[in-house]
Amino acid sequence: MTELTILKERVLRDGKCLPGGILKVDGFINHQMDPQLMMAIGQHFAQLFKDSGANKILTIEASGIAPAITMGLAMNLPVVYVKKKKPSTMGSAYVTSVHSFTKDRDYTVSVSREFLSPSDRVVIIDDFLAFGNAARGMIDLIQQAGAQIMGLGFVIEKTFQEGGKWLREQGYHVESLVQVTSLDNCEIKLL
Numbered sequence: 001m002t003e004l005t006i007l008k009e010r011v012l013r014d015g016k017c018l019p020g021g022i023l024k025v026d027g028f029i030n031h032q033m034d035p036q037l038m039m040a041i042g043q044h045f046a047q048l049f050k051d052s053g054a055n056k057i058l059t060i061e062a063s064g065i066a067p068a069i070t071m072g073l074a075m076n077l078p079v080v081y082v083k084k085k086k087p088s089t090m091g092s093a094y095v096t097s098v099h100s101f102t103k104d105r106d107y108t109v110s111v112s113r114e115f116l117s118p119s120d121r122v123v124i125i126d127d128f129l130a131f132g133n134a135a136r137g138m139i140d141l142i143q144q145a146g147a148q149i150m151g152l153g154f155v156i157e158k159t160f161q162e163g164g165k166w167l168r169e170q171g172y173h174v175e176s177l178v179q180v181t182s183l184d185n186c187e188i189k190l191l
């Protein structure tokens with residue numbers, strides 16, 4: 001059985017749907033984590049983006065960090081994560097706002113100017129793609145730095161929430177390992 005099949009089976013077996021089109025996968029991605037599965041996810045992303053020309057991976061805390069770090073390990077690339085609170089120790093930063101629909105609030109997120117520069121070629125990684133707000137925020141930060149976006153990878157894409165449609169229409173190289181097409185009536189449907 002391939003690792004991707006295992007991931008899909010885990011989503012179907014252990015995923016729970018919450019009201020408002022939210023999928024809870026905190027038994028193996030969002031709270032408790034399965035390191036072996038995370039390694040396989042990182043290796044899969046590395047394979048998908050091997051020809052992207054990326055020199056850096058960007059994600060957002062907290063749940064993007066695990067897949068980004070295993071991908072970074074597989075590709076031998078540094079991983080930078082966007083912070084949801086600007087620490088007092090952070091010097092000059094790129095800053096933007098991201099709307100979280102799972103928490104129904106806006107976050108001011110930031111990344112230090114030290115770790116994104118015009119010479120960077122960046123792949124964005126996150127756990128979920130829903131409406132694309134987190135991705136849009138990361139794209140904004142990369143553009144503020146004058147760096148290049150080489151692609152975006154998501155562990156789970158909810159195709160009915162259209163972030164992926166928008167990103168692909170913009171011409172970005174988008175990859176998602178599992179595509180959830182519906183959570184209607186609390187039934188998880190995968191592509």
Ligand code: 5GP
Nearest residue numbers: 021022023102128129130131132133134163
């Ligand atoms: P978007 O910004 O694309 O609307 O949503 C992506 C972000 O919101 C991800 O960083 C993820 O943390 C969170 N998210 C969106 N949808 C879900 C979901 O169904 N389940 C979980 N656990 N997180 C989600």
